[in-house]
Amino acid sequence: MEAIVTKTGTEENSWGGGDRPLNAGYGKMMIWFFIVSDALTFSGFLASYGFSRFKFLDSWPIADQVFTHIPFVHGNYPMYYVAFMTFILIFSSVTMVLAVDAGHHMKKNKVILYLFLTIIGGAIFVGSQAWEWGTFIKGSYGAVETKGGKILQFLDTDGKRVAIGDFAIPIATEREDHLENEGIWYESEVARTSFSLEEVKAGFLANESYLIRTQYLDEHGERIVLSREESIAKLESDGKLIVEGANLKHNEYGTPLFADFFFFITGFHGFHVFSGVIFNLIIFFNVIIGTYQRRGHYEMVEKVALYWHFVDLVWVFVFTVFYLI
Amino acid sequence: MADHNLAIFRGLLKFKSNETKIWGVFILLSLITFVEVAFGITKPEFLTSHRFLSLKYLNWIFITLTLVKAYYITWDFMHMRDENSSFNRMVVWTAVFLICFLVFILLIEGDYVFDVYVENYVKFNF
Incomplete structure (x- = not known):
């Protein structure tokens, strides 16, 4: 231990280095x-x-x-x-x-x-x-992100969360993956979610008791649930994309x-x-x-x-x- | 460092050895965590419906219990209780003062921005 200790030459003073003033x-x-x-x-x-x-x-x-x-x-x-x-x-x-x-x-x-x-x-x-x-x-459940970047989540009849995969109605589409050699090279394919917004919309309209929960809180700190009419109107007018899970840009639980x-x-x-x-x-x-x-x-x-x-x-x-x- | 201060709760509870004191503090910290989690899961109505300084009572309880836990971790696990009082103050007062200042400034500012969003003409409702 003593091998690497350098001396100051003023060890006799309490702040000279030889002492431990703060113990x-x-x-x-x-x-x-x-x-x-x-x-x-x-x-x-x-x-x-x-x-x-x-x-x-x-x-x-x-x-x-x-x-x-x-x-x-x-x-x-x-x-x-x-x-x-x-x-x-x-x-x-x-x-x-x-x-x-x-x-x-x-x-x-x-x-x-x-x-x-x-x-x-x-x-x-x-x-x-x-x-x-x-x-x-x-x-776990997936959600819809609005044009303003807000999150809409789906509730079933009992007010419980329901996963988008459970009610979305698959629609056959001809959307192909964008490849770099078949289009504008500097645009790359965005992440594909398991269901498209149209499929989720169709599923939501088909299940007549489902409601939308917004990310806003009421005065008791609970999240505001829209009525059926408001839910449909909100989804139709503001829905922009599907979010599954979370990353640094999108977050299905609320604000990114x-x-x-x-x-x-x-x-x-x-x-x-x-x-x-x-x-x-x-x-x-x-x-x-x-x-x-x-x-x-x-x-x-x-x-x-x-x-x-x-x-x-x-x-x-x-x-x-x-x-x- | 051979002599440890073995009393906690301002001398109310005195342990026989440093080892029993560690286990005693561990039981205390576990109890506090248990209470926190129980409150966090049940969220009693009377604690969430009233506010003090715009924070719910429940959140004040959480913050207080956290500070109590922090105190016992620092004082007994990190042995701050056994250090020189001048050394103790050098570390603790500096950190506590600066952190209080930082939290105070940032939370006031965040609340101001929130008010701007709510009361301004620009509405963020899409």
């Missing part, structure tokens, strides 16, 4: 300052999410209606899976702090065990996040901004979790080969633990902002 090692202090700056980055993202949400306060998607899936299970289960993910991350924080505690007592085998559990927890979380993204991108922020913020957080897992892996192998045991202290585990807890801390806020509020 924290240099590395630990710097990881705290990094955490402060990273916290500001994340708060910038979340605050800009808040800005956009306040800007479109009367038409923002309701999280309960967006994230409703659990792996391997059909049906409508809002919140449960993301609650599980939160729990996993908190638990991996617990095993991490237990590893730090074992490190203080120089118990190498316990550090190895707890670090291993932390890595497993982190991997489960990243996997869950990937699944959540996949589900969100794939979409919601999808943009979702991808950006959870993506950035997921990247932090991923790099945290990598750091954990590195020190995990260092612990196994006994680097810190020989060094005489496990401060490196403590530093990585600080980063890992910070990732958990950020998730607590992301969870609240995206899924609860």
Whole structure:
């Protein structure tokens, strides 16, 4: 450890470099300052999410209606899976702090065990996040986007969501894929949805009890459902294209901004979790080969633990902002 | 770092060892998460129908519980409780002040843009 320490020549003063005036090692202090700056980055993202949400306060998607899936299970289960993910991350924080505690007592085998559990927890979380993204991108019911970029969703007789694939009436068309060598070369084929707007319109007219739900919210925060006449008029006059799932431009759940922020913020957080897992892996192998045991202290585990807890801390806020509020 | 401050709730609850304190804090955080999820799924009527500073009571509860969780993660998992108070303030006060400022400015501005959309002559109704 002493090999790379440079001396200032003023070690006798309390701020001269020889002392630890704040009673924290240099590395630990710097990881705290990094955490402060990273916290500001994340708060910038979340605050800009808040800005956009306040800007479109009367038409923002309701999280309960967006994230409703659990792996391997059909049906409508809002919140449960993301609650599980939160729990996993908190638990991996617990095993991490237990590893730090074992490190203080120089118990190498316990550090190895707890670090291993932390890595497993982190991997489960990243996997869950990937699944959540996949589900969100794939979409579940499909919707119609209007000329103004607003979303119209379809409800059946009981007021439940109905997928466009379940009621659209197939119409035989002769639309062919545009190929670069058979037309204007700089125009490329747009993504084809499984049903065209005309097919969905025909299906909607044929099912006389179906209604349209807009993305606007009433004064109770519920989304406004149009009457049958209004639904038909809206679909006929404003319907522009079919949206299935979500990407950065179109989003079947509501405003595209919601999808943009979702991808950006959870993506950035997921990247932090991923790099945290990598750091954990590195020190995990260092612990196994006994680097810190020989060094005489496990401060490196403590530093990585600080980063890992910070990732958990950020998730607590992301969870609240995206899924609860 | 051998001596940990083992009391939480301002000394109301004192743990015997650092390890039991970790498990105690874990139970507390799990309970808070459980309450949050329960509120998020049931959405009680009396909490969603009233507002304070244009936010529903329910959302104030979520924000408060989140801050409580953040406090215990920072203070007990990240051991901020055991650091020097000057170091603690250097980290926490800086972040809290700047984040409050940022959130305040951006939310006020977002609300203003919303008002412009609602009250202006240009209508976004297609």
